[in-house]
Amino acid sequence: MNNAQDGLWRRGHVISMVAVTMVALVVEPSPVLGQENAAEDLLKFKTALVNADPALADWNPSTEPCTGNTGNWEGVLCYNGYVWGLQLDNMGLQGQIDVDALAGLQSLRTISLTENNFQGPMPDWRKVPTLTSLYLSGNQFSGRIPDDAFNGMDFLKKVYLSNNKFSGPIPSSLASPRMVEVGLDNNQFSGGIPPFSADNIMVFDVSGNQLQGPIPPSLRKLDPSSFEGNSALCEGPTCEPSPDMEPNIHPLTPTKAFPSKRKGLSPATIAIIILSSLLALFLILLLLLLCCRWNLDDDVESPRHMMMMRSEMVSPYSERRSPMTLGASPQQQATKLSFVSNDRQKFDLQDLMRASAEVLGSGSFGASYKAVLVDGEALVVKRFKQMTNLTKDDFHDHMKRLASLKHPNLLPLVAYLYRKEEKLLVFDFVTNNSLGKHLHDDGKRPEEWPKPLNWRCRLKAIKGTVRGLAYLHAELPALDAPHGHLKSSNVLLDSNYNALLMDYALSPVVNPAQVSQALVAYKCPEYAMSGQTSKKSDVWCLGILILETLTGKAVDKHLGQGCQYGAELARWVKGIVEEANAKGAVGVFDKDMEASAEAETEMEKLLQIGIRCCQEELDKRLDMAEALKRIEQLQE
Numbered sequence: 215m216n217n218a219q220d221g222l223w224r225r226g227h228v229i230s231m232v233a234v235t236m237v238a239l240v241v242e243p244s245p246v247l248g249q250e251n252a253a254e255d256l257l258k259f260k261t262a263l264v265n266a267d268p269a270l271a272d273w274n275p276s277t278e279p280c281t282g283n284t285g286n287w288e289g290v291l292c293y294n295g296y297v298w299g300l301q302l303d304n305m306g307l308q309g310q311i312d313v314d315a316l317a318g319l320q321s322l323r324t325i326s327l328t329e330n331n332f333q334g335p336m337p338d339w340r341k342v343p344t345l346t347s348l349y350l351s352g353n354q355f356s357g358r359i360p361d362d363a364f365n366g367m368d369f370l371k372k373v374y375l376s377n378n379k380f381s382g383p384i385p386s387s388l389a390s391p392r393m394v395e396v397g398l399d400n401n402q403f404s405g406g407i408p409p410f411s412a413d414n415i416m417v418f419d420v421s422g423n424q425l426q427g428p429i430p431p432s433l434r435k436l437d438p439s440s441f442e443g444n445s446a447l448c449e450g451p452t453c454e455p456s457p458d459m460e461p462n463i464h465p466l467t468p469t470k471a472f473p474s475k476r477k478g479l480s481p482a483t484i485a486i487i488i489l490s491s492l493l494a495l496f497l498i499l500l501l502l503l504l505c506c507r508w509n510l511d512d513d514v515e516s517p518r519h520m521m522m523m524r525s526e527m528v529s530p531y532s533e534r535r536s537p538m539t540l541g542a543s544p545q546q547q548a549t550k551l552s553f554v555s556n557d558r559q560k561f562d563l564q565d566l567m568r569a570s571a572e573v574l575g576s577g578s579f580g581a582s583y584k585a586v587l588v589d590g591e592a593l594v595v596k597r598f599k600q601m602t603n604l605t606k607d608d609f610h611d612h613m614k615r616l617a618s619l620k621h622p623n624l625l626p627l628v629a630y631l632y633r634k635e636e637k638l639l640v641f642d643f644v645t646n647n648s649l650g651k652h653l654h655d656d657g658k659r660p661e662e663w664p665k666p667l668n669w670r671c672r673l674k675a676i677k678g679t680v681r682g683l684a685y686l687h688a689e690l691p692a693l694d695a696p697h698g699h700l701k702s703s704n705v706l707l708d709s710n711y712n713a714l715l716m717d718y719a720l721s722p723v724v725n726p727a728q729v730s731q732a733l734v735a736y737k738c739p740e741y742a743m744s745g746q747t748s749k750k751s752d753v754w755c756l757g758i759l760i761l762e763t764l765t766g767k768a769v770d771k772h773l774g775q776g777c778q779y780g781a782e783l784a785r786w787v788k789g790i791v792e793e794a795n796a797k798g799a800v801g802v803f804d805k806d807m808e809a810s811a812e813a814e815t816e817m818e819k820l821l822q823i824g825i826r827c828c829q830e831e832l833d834k835r836l837d838m839a840e841a842l843k844r845i846e847q848l849q850e
Contacts, residue, residue: 252279252297255318256287264309265331269302283830296321303349304329317341328352328374336363336380343367351376351397358382364390376400376419384408384420394745398423399443407447412436416727420444435603436727551629551640552610554617558628561587566595579717579732580636584643592643593628596717599636600728606632612723619689623682625706625714637723641716646709649675649759650702653804654768666806669813670850671711672763676820677845678713679705679759683752684842690719694747695735700755702762703770721747739830750835757827757835761790764821766804787828794821816848 253275260266260273273279273287280292291299298321307330316322322342326349333354339345346369356379364370364387373388374397383405384398393410395417406427407420412435419440426446433440434449441447551563569585580597587593601609613630620626631638652667667675679700686696698721706714721729730736735751762769769786794802799818803809809817823844829835836844 251318255315258315259312262310262312263307265306269305299324301326311337313337313341340366345370347372349374353378359385361385362387364388416730551631553629554627594641594643596639597636600724600732601637603725604723621682621685623678623713623715625716644706644708644714646707648703649705649707653766669807669809673850674711675713680842680845682715684838686718687838695751697752698733698735701734702759740832750832753827753836753838753841757824760824765790765802791825820848
């Protein structure tokens with residue numbers, strides 16, 4: 215399974231929240247009756263399952279499933295005292311899915327049963343017409359899905375059926391204009407792709423099936439990897455439906471115009487055929503040589519060669535020129551770096567190709583490289599493949615906007631390269647690495663690093679982070695989440711442990727279909743609830759960062775590519791709060807901070823600020839100004 219497929223496969227493990235505004239569309243039962251029915255219906259649902267215990271051992275009549283927004287039963291997600299979601303992933307469950315029992319849950323909006331052992335045909339989910347999200351990936355479901363399987367499910371937006379054994383055509387009822395995310399990869403679907411509307415589609419994957427015929431025009435702008443592994447799929451003006459999708463066309467029977475018996479070929483005809491074949495062979499060889507030449511040129515431009523090839527490489531661009539040289543050919547201009555500041559010493563793409571290179575890692579956007587130029591200058595080159603929908607002018611305009619941002623806690627952009635297929639951003643290399651590396655070194659701490667970060671360094675990093683965030687919010691008021699991608703690996707530390715934020719303000723240039731998968735702010739509760747981010751989405755990211763910094767507990771696996779907001783991240787926060795309540799705040803702090811008794815008081819204050827920043831309800835969450843004010847008051 216390739217990385218793209220693996221990322222979409224992992225998306226089947228997580229669950230999205232329901233839009234709060236939709237709750238009003240359903241008649242709510244009275245609180246007492248609703249909760250009594252919920253317990254009864256869930257226990258009936260559990261009875262039909264195999265291997266339900268011990269995973270669902272706490273499903274019993276002695277407690278209510280929900281208390282406010284807190285689920286008291288394992289895997290039960292709650293809102294205002296009602297069951298709105300079930301997340302029963304990776305529990306080894308088998309047996310029957312009693313959809314009739316679930317139909318009694320009037321507020322149920324999302325179901326996730328991924329990575330279990332359910333078998334047989336697709337259950338009749340039409341009995342739960344209020345569902346907005348359905349996750350069934352990683353089971354053993356099989357057989358043909360009825361074409362009307364999703365009729366009447368007017369709120370359904372997200373369906374993941376990946377890694378099952380479904381066969382037959384993709385049901386046309388799934389191609390609703392309301393659909394936002396569709397994962398059907400690694401099944402045995404055949405036939406054509408229904409005409410999905412790409413207006414709202416953010417995730418779409420039908421790779422690894424047996425689909426045939428043309429890709430619908432509405433979907434051709436999506437990532438080509440979404441269609442890989444279907445050898446009979448095609449696109450373009452010459453693409454025709456597969457013979458299996460239309461009546462068989464039988465060979466022509468012999469007629470007078472096409473006699474069934476052939477006469478022997480004359481020597482002249484044979485000579486002409488031989489000469490024509492030789493000429494065709496020559497033309498093919500010439501074409502192959504030209505293709506090789508074009509591929510060489512493309513390789514010169516590719517980041518892989520830019521990082522790995524050395525000065526002995528011969529190319530049409532080996533002559534050193536200023537990146538802003540006018541009058542260059544379009545092909546040459548495509549390899550020219552654009553610098554955001556005129557007072558910066560210039561270098562060109564050839565300098566980067568000659569540089570010693572080191573792969574730093576691969577994140578949500580792509581690979582990052584460290585390049586050390588001949589003169590010793592160290593740079594970081596980041597490669598982005600999720601910006602292909604952007605025009606050149608729009609990309610240049612946004613880079614100029616980023617260049618205008620000046621703050622001591624922002625890592626400034628040095629240069630960038632625009633290519634249709636991908637974009638490169640160049641930054642100065644920061645020697646002290648990221649806050650995340652210091653918090654989670656996994657025993658691989660470089661010798662030049664000091665012992666683990668103490669309280670003073672951690673508070674300094676948090677203060678620098680919130681100052682940089684506040685500046686972005688003031689300078690970019692039009693963006694819902696001005697940073698949008700705050701996490702510990704994007705907080706770099708200089709030699710004095712001052713924070714430098716990177717990967718900020720990228721949401722306007724990331725492809726809409728990939729922005730929710732790539733950026734951390736889109737994994738916040740409000741995006742899962744309403745499909746919208748807000749200024750407080752950055753505050754939510756800040757709260758997660760604060761808790762991670764104080765406790766030393768890693769959270770990256772919940773924020774990586776393909777992960778959305780789910781109960782597992784809520785439990786991560788809840789677990790810290792419960793541990794603090796049980797042991798006292800000191801009990802959750804990272805022992806490596808080695809703080810004094812006086813410092814522990816300030817640490818407790820920061821812990822409470824982090825918890826306030828992580829509130830799921832927006833009106834209970836701090837805003838950026840208040841978070842800044844409270845953090846600035848803390849003493850080292």
